[in-house]
Amino acid sequence: MKLTSREDNGIVILEPKGKIMGGPDATVLHDQLHEFIDQNKKKVVIDLAKVEWMNSTGLGILISGLTTLRNNGGELKLARVTEKIESLLTITKLITVFDSYDSVEEALKSFA
Amino acid sequence: MIDNDSFSDSLTFPSTTDQVAKADEFLETWLRKIGVPEDTIANLAIAVTELVNNAIKHGNKLKKNKMVTVSITYASGNIEITVADEGEGFNPENIPDPLAEENLLKEIGRGIFIVNSLIDDVKFQFPPRGGTKVTIKKNIG
Numbered sequence: 001m002k003l004t005s006r007e008d009n010g011i012v013i014l015e016p017k018g019k020i021m022g023g024p025d026a027t028v029l030h031d032q033l034h035e036f037i038d039q040n041k042k043k044v045v046i047d048l049a050k051v052e053w054m055n056s057t058g059l060g061i062l063i064s065g066l067t068t069l070r071n072n073g074g075e076l077k078l079a080r081v082t083e084k085i086e087s088l089l090t091i092t093k094l095i096t097v098f099d100s101y102d103s104v105e106e107a108l109k110s111f112a
Numbered sequence: 113m114i115d116n117d118s119f120s121d122s123l124t125f126p127s128t129t130d131q132v133a134k135a136d137e138f139l140e141t142w143l144r145k146i147g148v149p150e151d152t153i154a155n156l157a158i159a160v161t162e163l164v165n166n167a168i169k170h171g172n173k174l175k176k177n178k179m180v181t182v183s184i185t186y187a188s189g190n191i192e193i194t195v196a197d198e199g200e201g202f203n204p205e206n207i208p209d210p211l212a213e214e215n216l217l218k219e220i221g222r223g224i225f226i227v228n229s230l231i232d233d234v235k236f237q238f239p240p241r242g243g244t245k246v247t248i249k250k251n252i253g
Contacts, residue, residue: 019136019157021132021133021136021157021158021161021165022129022132022161022164022165023129023130023131023132023133024129024130025133052154053154053157053158054158055158055161055162055165055223055226056162056165056220056221056222056223056226057161057165059222060219060220060222061219063217063218063219064219066217067217084151084154088158088226091225091226091229092210092211092222092225092226093211093216094216096216097216097217
């Protein structure tokens with residue numbers, strides 16, 4: 001997995017690419033999320049459009065980010081969730097936990 | 113070994129988390145060679161990486177001297193994949209329900225549930241000599 005990030009009006013947009021399956025790779029997203037929280041950047045959008053698939057490790061990272069941000073007064077939103085990941089979110093009932101949007105722009109607007 | 117419409121191969125590796133990607137590459141390479149549709153490849157890869165993560169972390173408890181083996185057999189449209197570790201085994205019945213309200217926000221505990229959701233035929237075995245062996249089967253017609 002590769003990870004890039006950018007900011008838009010104080011909102012962090014994380015853009016993972018590839019597969020999130022566990023191993024050292026997966027900690028990159030986890031560490032990056034927590035680094036932003038440490039920097040008091042607590043509004044985060046994860047753009048999942050370029051993630052081929054993820055397993056429960058990936059879901060665990062998303063939950064960790066969500067709960068850590070919420071516990072610190074922030075929020076995590078998902079954007080452009082692929083069909084494969086949406087299917088996993090549905091069978092694990094996590095679809096009820098995350099706010100997800102069809103585009104990054106809509107996710108950004110939701111913070112207003 | 114590879115034949116016209118059958119083959120078997122396996123990959124054995126130590127219990128370090130950097131091996132998960134190698135196991136996935138091994139699996140996906142074979143699945144593409146036999147023409148498995150991409151969506152099915154993704155489901156099998158998700159399931160197998162769940163099992164490999166479990167084998168490394170929970171089975172072999174990250175002990176580098178304990179090995180994990182991923183085996184794949186293909187014959188007449190039937191794919192059989194086995195993930196085996198050298199750990200102490202576990203009771204699949206004792207895994208907490210990841211859909212229960214109190215578990216919904218837990219970061220771990222969904223692996224086996226996801227495997228069972230994606231794959232129709234999943235078999236857990238606990239050989240007398242120890243370890244856990246999980247076999248998943250898929251027919252691609």
